[in-house]
Amino acid sequence: MLFRRRPAGSGTRPLGAAASAVLAVAAAALPLSAPVTAAAADTAPAGDTTVTVNASAGLGTVDPSALGVNAAIWDSHMNDPEVVSLYKDAGIGALRYPGGSYADIYHWADHTAPGGYVAPGTGFDAFMGTAKASGAQPILIANYGSGTPQEAADWVRYANVTKGYGAKYWEIGNEIYGNGVYGSGWENDTHADKSPDEYAREVKAYAAAMKAVDPGVKIGAVLTMPGNWPDGIVASGDSGDWNHTVLAAVAHDVDFVSVHWYPNAGGGDGALAAVQQLPGQLREVRNLLDRYAGADSAGIGIAMTEVNSESGNGALTSRPNGLFAAEAMSTALENGVFSVDWWDTHNGVGPITTVNGETDYGDMGLLSSGGCNGSVCEPAVNTPFAPYHGIKALGALSDPGDTMLASAASGAEVSSHAVLRANGDLSVLLLNKSSSTAHTVDLRYQGFTADGSAPAVRRWAPGDDGLVDATGTATAASATLAPYSITVLTVHPKPGTGPSAATVGAPGAPRTTSVGANAVTLSWPAATGAVDRYEVYEQLGTTVQLLGSSTGTSATLYNLPPGSRHTVNVLARDQAGHLSRPSVPLTFTTGTPGDSTCTVTYQVTAGWGNGFVASVVVSNLGPADIDGWTLDFDWPSTGQSVGSWWNANVVGTGQHVRVTNGEYNGHLVPNGGNSADFGFVGNNNGANPSPTVFRLNGTVCRTIS
Incomplete structure (x- = not known):
């Protein structure tokens, strides 16, 4: 069995045609309709939390491959008939194969993985039988570690020409940045050159060879998750870190990028809290694509091909991880990911713990492998663990083609996710993250009018045998959420109103x-x-x-x-x-003024995942001397801060930073005749995007990055 391990010193890094019109900006928010609820709202008790959904604020379309799972060649139960049924029931639309780091030792033609265990009945054709039977799109990992572009091209030919499988998504390697170039080495890589430059060169070669066989395949390159190890680290002899180096070379050659996310936040509640980092991290991935791909960026997808709360010990099979699965996967989809793939289907028993009175088997799988740790044994093979129920709730929330909507809860212990369905119905997922407190939610809708009928309700709460039909326990206007529960309401529109009209x-x-x-x-x-x-x-x-x-x-x-x-x-x-x-x-x-009387150059010169060094240069392009200056800027993310600094005085208040000149760099002569430079060591909890606006003595400068 392959178990995920975190390398020593890696921080949070886990294994594993018409004329245009001039538009005036409106001065105030303008809701498209007043909040409307069902008629029962007048008699319903006031809740402690309000959830608002706006049917006119779209977050994207649910992709057919949105909900995915990893499948591994060391898993002897990978192709059990029960697994197909469970996949279909949960709405699984993508299956990733041959399994994490095993991909970089796997040779598809003879179904071997030198140095690893290959279970009987897990060959490519058997896997494709499961994928086809469950209606899932395969996401295949070409062997970069010990493979070649020709081997990958031959696999494409067999899969899509010989067998006609129509396999669309192909990643080049798994976690190649874990090949030892940054100190920790768990990923097999037999290339003499283990740099990101070499990976980029090879990705181009793989893409060319594979698309020569089938031009319709989508090629994916491996990136590190911004803010997680080894993001920001520049290895000896390299000109940049992994993401910047790889994308600078391959941004016009790939169709998607692949990131992995294991928050390793110390258990289920910590992992749930860590989900707030995801929007910023994924926004930074898109910023990188925009920077290097330009107009082609819109055509490059983001796949989160591995996710779980932990890469080692923790709350894995118990209820908190079920909530995490629903929260993390829906958040990823709402923030531009087209497929998010749980690690994994079966994984194996680990350390036994008790979480809120529930036995946790330390197993990263969705389904039980039936193994034992000492005298404690998992339930029967293929028994669903908590994450399966969380993902199944997402399958109940939406179907491919539905429109994801902006929604928000007023209380910290409740979160919400919503979709507008193809038939005009609106579905809302309500998640109570408290282990002990029930919450009553008042629902408000903008751009949508409910018809007043009782909504369909699906629920996974303590005592429920999986996701159950709980219709009749909520109205379109109000729902009471048990502790540690997920509730999905589907509300019908009033005829003649909303987008359905x-x-x-x-x-x-x-x-x-x-x-x-x-x-x-x-x-x-x-x-x-x-x-x-x-x-x-x-x-x-x-x-x-x-x-x-x-x-x-x-x-x-x-x-x-x-x-x-x-x-x-x-x-x-x-x-x-x-x-x-x-x-x-x-x-x-938006940009910064090209005709400004000052410029600021901001550059991150080093990083280590959760910290960085930045260099800043300030120039005066105006006609007059500046004697003494103040530079103001704001961090884009709440997780960023300044730790120590030099050549200036720095004060941070929340996300705002004010810098005043040092002893020897306060005088700036006109017309760019000199400059003032300073630097600082910063901290980042999550992504580390660069500030966009700098004001020198109140003047907005042109930013150079």
Whole structure:
């Protein structure tokens, strides 16, 4: 059996065509409709938590491969008939093979893995039988560690030409940054050169060879998760860290990137809390793709091909990890991941612990392997563990093609996730993260009107035998959540209201065609149907702000602050006044003024996952001397801070940082005649994005990175 281990000193690193219109920015938030609840809201008791869902704030479309699981060649139960049924019941749409680090010792043609154990009946064709029977798309890992581009191309030929399997997604290697180049080495890599430069060269060779056989395959490159080891580390002799080096070379050669996430936060509750880091980490992955792929970035997907709460001991089979599975996987999907794949189907018994009175078998699998640790044995083979029930709740929440929606809870112990279904229904997943306190939730909807009927309810709570039908226990306006529970409500729309009443489809994915310091131009593919006009809305949590409207498929947004980040959806309004579903979201950041009288260069010169060194250079391009200066900026993430500094005085208050000149660099001569430089050691809990706006004595500078 392969068990996941964290290398020593690795921090959180686990193994494993119309004219455009000028748009004026609205001054205040403009909800598309007043919050509407079912008629029962008048008599329902007031809850301690409010959950708001906005049907006009879209977070993307659920991909057919959204919910995935890893399958491994050392798992003798990988292809059991019961497994197929369990996959189908949970809505599993992707199966990753041949299993984590084993991929880099695996030779598909003779089904061998020198140095590892290969279970009977786990060959590629047997795996594909399970994938086809369960309706899942395979995600296949080509052997980088001891393989060749030709071997990978031969596998593509066998899979898609000889057998006609239609395998679309192919990763190049597993966790190749774990080949020892950064000190910890668990991943097999027989290349003499183990640098990210060599990996990038080989990815290009693999992609060329594999696409020569089947141009339709999607090739994925391995990245490190921003903010996790070894992100930011530059090995001796290298010019940059793993992500920057690899993407600089292959951004125009790959179709997706693969990241893994194990928060290793000390158990189930810690892992649940760590999910708040995910949006920032995934946003930084997209920022990297935007930087290196440019206009091609929109066509590059992000897959989280391994996720679990721990890479070693912890709450793994008990209820907290079931909640974590639902929370982490839904959060990843809402933040731009097209497939998120649990590690793994079966893994094996580990240390036995007790979590909230429940036996935890220390097993990273979804399903029991039936093994024993001493006198304590797991339940029968293929018995679902808690993470399976959490993932099954996500399968009950949505189907491929549904629109994910912005939602939020007012209390820290409740979280929510929502989708607008193809038939116009709205489904909400409510998760109570408290182990001891029940919460009553009042539900509010924007851009959607419930019809007043009782919603369908699916629930996984203590005492439930998996996900059960609990219809009748909640209304469209209120639900009571047991401790450590997941509840899925499906609410029906009032006829003639909301997106289901619109006679136009959602506009296509918007993109930026120009980005300035104060203005951004967008364009998008036309919606189907007779469109009266298009409207651009900015997401502000669960409210939306109307930025303007256009009769065409492009628009320029003016009066935007320099260096500000915005997430927008485009909606079509039909001739009867009904708004469509939202487009997929677009997030962009405005630039800084090219004609500013100052410049600031900000550069991260070293990093180690949860800390970094930054160098800053300030120049005065104005016509007058500056004697004494103050530089202000804000961290993009709450997890960033300054620890120590030199050549200046630095004070941090929350996310705001104020820097004043040092003893010898306070005088800046005009017209860029000199500069002031300083530096600091920073800390980051999660991603480490660079600040976007710097103000020198109140003036917004042009930022150079």
